[in-house]
Amino acid sequence: MHLKPEQLNKLCAIAINAATEAGHYISTRANKAVRVELKQSGTTDGDTVSGGSTLASQVVTEVDLMSQQIILKHLTPTLETFDLGLLTEESVDNCSRFAKDYFWCVDPLDGTLPFTEGKPGYAVSIALLTNTGEALVGVVFDPVRKSLYHAIKQQGAFKNYEKIIVHARSDVFSFITDRGFITHPGFRKIKAQVKQYMYAIGYSKFKQIDYGGAAMNAIWVMENSPACYFKLPKASIGGGSIWDFAATTCIFKELGLSVSDFGGNKLKLNSKETTFMNRDGVIYASDAKTSGFIQKLTVKF
Structure with a gap:
């Protein structure tokens, strides 16, 4: 059909x-x-x-x-x-x-x-x-x-x-994350690298949002551009499931915003192996350059 x-x-x-x-x-x-x-x-x-x-x-x-x-x-x-x-x-x-x-x-x-x-x-x-x-x-x-x-x-x-028209703020970069990621052993280093990237592309203020679920985190990337939200690949079960990302993936695609896994590939939203996304990770970003920067974080952590 x-x-x-x-x-x-x-x-x-x-x-x-x-x-x-x-x-x-x-x-x-x-x-x-x-x-x-x-x-x-x-x-x-x-x-x-x-x-x-x-x-x-x-x-x-x-x-x-x-x-x-x-x-x-x-x-x-x-x-x-x-x-x-x-x-x-x-x-x-x-x-x-x-x-x-x-x-x-x-x-x-x-x-x-x-x-x-x-x-x-x-x-x-x-x-x-x-x-x-x-x-x-x-x-x-x-x-x-x-x-x-x-x-x-x-x-x-x-x-x-x-x-929806996505507007970039003049001086603020928003780092949107799950609260669980704050306890990640590499979180401080990752956050520091995000700040370095932010300064390098010309933004002077850093905003962290860390209390939402996956759907609203993605929406907040859209509404607080330039911004990013990502979930690192990991071995343990989790990383969100298909239902956490499916709707916002459609919204991001229609807006021309960046959504992918850590390999830069489209999200696997109907895998026969699992509904979980932990193997490949998830990246939402307001532009492809920011997404590319985030993908490189997996080299160090």
Whole structure:
């Protein structure tokens, strides 16, 4: 089956409705007591369990699960109508993403950890991908600011339905990172190198943002240009999963911003081996030059 532009538009509208309804629900639960549990990483009876090696990847709440139910209420009818597969964080991977030409990729509450702490940086993230891992539709809803971001391949990227224009600040370079990376043994040296790079390309002020989930971290790269956000390759399970990066990959591609792995290759958004991204790492950058600089960091660490 080949999806036509008008079909992509319809599916994007459905994803927007799903993300918006889920996002508004999440906002009603913000700063309130919620039940928090930890996922387990590994496999069970051949099924991948989604918990990674970091706290951020292991935390799940009743809000994650209800958000997923709201989203699936919108998306489930499209599975038969458009012959789509489905991959969503809080359900077992049924591998329909390999059997179908296209599949939904859903993170019902990306940034669960900041959500439980009452901090900004969480979002709803929904993408439509081909079974080769190309993101055709990307939708992100920020419940804190009630901001909607969406993109459709070859149709542009939008914030609250207005076309996004990326503006570079005159003197500030933003270093956006996961809080877990701060404990990395090479973090101080890496941060120092990022600062050196910043000065070398003509920026005098350094801003660090380290409290968001993957979806909002990528959005903040876009909104705080020049900026970067990356996750180093590592042996342990983690580094985010497909659902953490699929929607923002579509948005970045439509804006001409740089998103890749540490080899400079496109992200593997439908690997048969794992949903995790730890083997190859992830880089979001406001330009190709900055991405190239980040790729070289793996030589030293």
